[in-house]
Amino acid sequence: MQVPAPFEYERATTVDHAIGLLERLGSSARLVAGGHSLLPMMKLRLANFEYLIDINPLHEELGYIRFTGDEVRVGALTRHRELLESDELAAVFPIFRDAERVIADPVVRNRGTLGGSLCQADPSEDLSAVCTTLGASCVIRGPGGAERVVGMEEFHVGPYETAVGDDEMLIEVRVPVRPAGGSAYEKVERRAGDWAVVSAGAAVWLAGDGTVADARVGLAAVGPNTTGIPEISAALRGNAPAEELYDQAGAIAARSCDPVTDQRGSADYKRHLAHELTRRTLRKAVERARSGH
C-alpha cells in the first residue's frame, strides 16, 4: 500500500466555506474532488499538501448539467459518469460521450469530476481537450463571492497550471451552443483506460449552404497544454466539407503541435496521429452536423 505523507482533512459544506478555508490555509492546501489525479500523486509522494479540503459534499450544489438555450452549464463537481450518461448532453455535444467512453475506467469515472480534470491541467487530459474544442469558458469564484469567467485558452497557463488562484475555485464550465453543429472525439491509447497517446476533438458548425460556418479542433497530449488551433478554424471556415479539407486541417494540426517522445510513442508518431485524428474527428463531426447531432 502506497501511503501519502501526513495531512489534515476538512470537509467543505458550501462553496464559500471551501473558499474561506483556501483563503486561510493558502498554498499548503488543496481541494480534493474525485481525488483520482491528486491522491495518486500524494501516494507516490510526488505531491505533499498539509491540508486537503474535500469538496465532495458540494456535489448537490455543483453537480449539474443545465441547458439554458444558448449555453450548456456544467457544474465543476459533475462526475465523469454523469457526463457519460447524460442523453441530453450527448444530443447537443456528442463529443462528451465520445470522450467519456475512453476516459479511464468505471471506478475512476464514478468519482472523477469535470472541475478536477480541468484544474489538474494535465496535457493529456481528455476533458480539457473537449472543452477547448467547444470553446468553453470557466467560471472561477474567489473570496467574497467574486466571480470571473475565463476562456479555455487563458484557463490553462501551462502544464499543471491554471488561472485559478490559491484562494479560488472553479465552479462551472459554460459551453456555447450554436445551431447546426456536430462534434466528435477520438483517442489513441496503448490500452483501455490509459492516458492518450494523442487525442483529438473536433466541432463543426455548418452554414445554410452546407459550408463550414465555424470549426474548432482541440488536441491532447501533443504539447504543454491541450491546444485549440486557430489556424485550423481559419482554414476550414467558408469551405465545403471534403476529405481534402480534413486532410489540410490534419496537416496544420501536425505542424502546429509540439509533442515529445516518451513511453507512449515517438514525437513523429504523435504528429502523425494529430493529423490522422483531426481528419477522422472532423469527418465525423461534419456527418453529425449534417444529420442533426
Next chain:
Amino acid sequence: MTAVQEPKLTTFDDNDQKPVGYGRMLRKEDPRLLRGRGRFTDDVQLPGMLHLAILRSPFAHARIVGIDTSAAEAAPGVRAVVTGAALAEQGLAWMPTLSNDVQAVLATDKVRFQGQEVAFVVADDRYQARDALELIDVEYDVLEPVVDVRKALEPDAPLIRDDLEGKTNNHCFDWETGDKDETDAVFARADVVVSTDVVYPRVHPAPMETCGAVADFDAVEGKLRLWSTTQAPHAHRTLYAIVAGLPEHKIQVIAPDIGGGFGNKVPIYPGYVCAIVASIVTGKPVKWMEDRSENLISTGFARDYIMRGEIAATRDGKILGIRTNVLADHGAFNGTAAPVKYPAGFFGVFTGSYDLEAAYCKMTAVYTNKAPGGVAYACSFRITEAVYLVERIVDTLAYELGMDPAELRLKNFIKPEQFPYTTKTGWVYDSGNYEPTMRLAMDMAGYADLRKEQEVKRANGELMGIGIAFFTEAVGAGPRKNMDILGLGMADGCELRVHPTGKAVVRLSVKTQGQGHETTFAQIVAEEIGIPPADIEVVHGDTDNTPFGLGTYGSRSTPVSGAAAALVARKVRDKAQIIASAMLEVTVADLEWEKGRFQVKGDPGKSVTIQDIAMRAHGAGDLPEGIEGGLEAQICYNPSNLTYPHGAYICVVDIDPGTAQVKVRRFIAVDDCGTRINPMIIEGQVHGGLTDGVGMALMEMIAFDEDGNCLGASLMDYLIPTSLEVPDWETGYTVTPSPHHPIGAKGVGESATVGSPPAIVNAVVDALKPFGVRHADMPLTPSRVWDAMRGQATPPI
C-alpha cells in the same frame, strides 16, 4: 494416443453433482476467495505487531558515503532504524541468491540498481515507518551506471560487482548447448539461411498481491514463524536456516493465500530477511508489505534476452538447423531462480517442436545496474524466450521461402513415432502428437478461409494478420539427480490420511497462488481412492504441517506433486484392499476396484466402500496379519523426466492503417497437457496465460532511461492488459498422456504465457507483410507498429 475426446471424464456443470475424480467442477477455494474470506499475508494481524518500511536507492549506481539515521530514530513511533552497516556486524548484509551468487540484503558499499534496499525502519504503524524513511539522510557518490546491456562488457564499462573478489568486468556467465561444428556444417550446406535479431524485453509478473512477510520470532521458544508470500515455503525455510543460522526445526514458514505469483514469489527478497531481523531485534512481530512501485522496481523481473536467431533449411522447406546467440541481462545480482545446473533455465528447448539435424546456442550473461531476477512470469524456466525465438524465426523462414507458415511447421514436426525424442540439445521429449493438435487449431480457426479473407482485405488496403505458434514445453522439474536448487533436489513429498469416517486430508509441499490446487489435488486423490473431492481437505503452504518439497513454479505442481498425490493414494488403496479382503473374507486377488469400493470379482453385490474400510482401519476389530491400524501413507516422488506439453495457437489481428493500433480479433488455443484433471481449471490457466501474452506482445515492458531510472514504476506506466484488449478465447485440446507420469498429466500453468506472444507477434508481422516487414520486436505499441510500417522497426532496447 491423441483424441479430441476427454478421456474417461465425467463432466459436471455444477457442484451439486460432485464428480468422484476428474471432471469439470467449481473450485473449492473460490467461495472463500470470492467472499473476501481469503487470508493473505497482509491480513495477518498479531498482538503488538510492528511495521517495517524499506528505504530504497534513488540511483542505479552510487557509492554510499554515509548514512545519518538520527532524525529517523527520533521520529514518532520509531522502534528501530537498521542500515547495511548494522547488518554487516551480524554477518547478514549479504545473502545467497538462488543461483549461487550473493545479493545485498541492505547495501553496505554501493547501490547497484534503482530501488535497491538501503535501510529499514520499524515503527508502531506503517505510516510512521514510511514517514520516517524521509528522515534518513543518505549521502551518495553517484557513479556511471551500466544500462545498455550491449555495452556491459566494453573494456571501459563501469564495474558493478566490485564486491566479488577478483572481478574486473561485468561478465556473469557463459553457457552453451548443442554441437557448434555440426551446426556450422549444416548451415554451410543449407540452401537457405535466415538470420533475425530478436529481443524479448524485460517484463514484470506484476502479481495483484505484492510481496510481503510477517515475522514473529519467539525468543523464549527460539522459534521463528514467518508468514510470507512464497511459492516455495520449504525451500525458503531451508535457506533461512542457512542464511540466518537458525535451526531448521525452529523455523515455520507459512504461505497463506497468495494473490498471484507467476514466479515473482520464488526468490527470497531482502524484505523478508529484514522482517526476520527486525522481529529478532525488537522482540515483536513485524510486518513488511511492499507497495506497488517497490514490487515493480525491485522484485523478480522476467526475460531481458537479446537473441540472434539463425535458421537453416532446404529450398523446399525442410528445416535443418538452428543457431542462436544470446545476450542475457541478469541485472545487478544473479537472482535467477532456476535449477543450479541450468543457468539459462530450460532455454535449451529452443529447437522447438521440429526434427532438426543440428542446433547450437551460445549465451553470455552480464550484470547491469538493474533489478535482479530473470526467471519469472510463467516462463517455465526461460522456455518463453526459447519458444518465442524459434517460433519467430520459423516464420521468418516461411517468409523467405514464400511458404505458408502452417505448412512449414507441419512439414517439420517431430513425428509421433519418434517419441521419446532426444533433441539436438539433449532434451528427451516424453510424448507428443503434433499434427492433430495443429490441424484442430486450423479447423477451429477456419484457417483456409482466414487466408482468403486476408487476401481480399489486402487488396483493399486493410491490414489483417494471421499468426501461428506451435510450442513444446518442458515442465515438472526434477528429476532430482539433474535438478536442484542450491543443493535441494527437486522432488516432492505428499501425505494422505483417511479419517475413520472416510474423509481425507492430503498434505502437499507445493503452494497454490491461484492455480486451484485445493480442487485439482482433491480430484487426483478422489480419482484414485473414490472419496469425493468435497470430502478431501488439501493442506499446503505450512512447513510444519506438510512434507518437504520444492514448491510451485515452472508448471511443476501437477507433474511432480500431482504424481505424488496419485501414488500416495494408490498406496493407501493397496492397504485398503488388504483390509477389504479381510472384511469380505476373500483373498486380495479376488477383489476388484470399482471407484470408491472393493468388490468380489464376479459378485459385485459383495463389496465394501472405502469409507467402510476407513472405519475398520481405525476400529477396534482385528486387522489382517501384519497390517497396522490407520489408513494413511506418505511418499516422496522423484520424477524420471520432465513432461512435455504442447499446443497450437492461432491469432488473428486487425491493424488500423491510420493509427497502427493492433486489435486481437480472435485467438484459438489448442493445448495438449496430457490427461485433463479439471478442464475448467485448465481453461482458466489458459485464459490467464493468453492474456499475459497479449500484455507482453502489445504493451508490457520495464524500460529504463539512460541514467538507469526505472520507467515502469507504477501500473500507469507499466501497462497490463484488461478485458477490453482480449478477444473471447477459443480453446480446444488434444490428449497425449505423458508415458512416465502415473496419471499421464503434464503441466499447463504456463503453456499459454509461453505460446501466445509469438502467435500475436507473428500475426502482427503477417499483417504488415504488404510493407515488407519481416520482424518487429515487442511490445508492439501503436507507435512501434507505425515505425515498422514505415520500415523503421527498432529494437525496444
